[in-house]
Amino acid sequence: INASDKQIAHRVLNKVKKYLPTDLFNRIIQPIQASLYETWQIAA
Numbered sequence: 868i869n870a871s872d873k874q875i876a877h878r879v880l881n882k883v884k885k886y887l888p889t890d891l892f893n894r895i896i897q898p899i900q901a902s903l904y905e906t907w908q909i910a911a
Contacts, residue, residue: 880896
């Protein structure tokens with residue numbers, strides 16, 4: 868996974884963040900971030 872994929876993901880997440888309460892957003896994002904982190908570790 869390259870840097871531009873990360874940037875796209877961050878942009879999407881920042882847009883979504885505007886429409887969600889912070890606590891709900893954090894609950895949604897934690898498992899996603901964990902799995903993305905694992906994926907990037909494997910890919911690296």
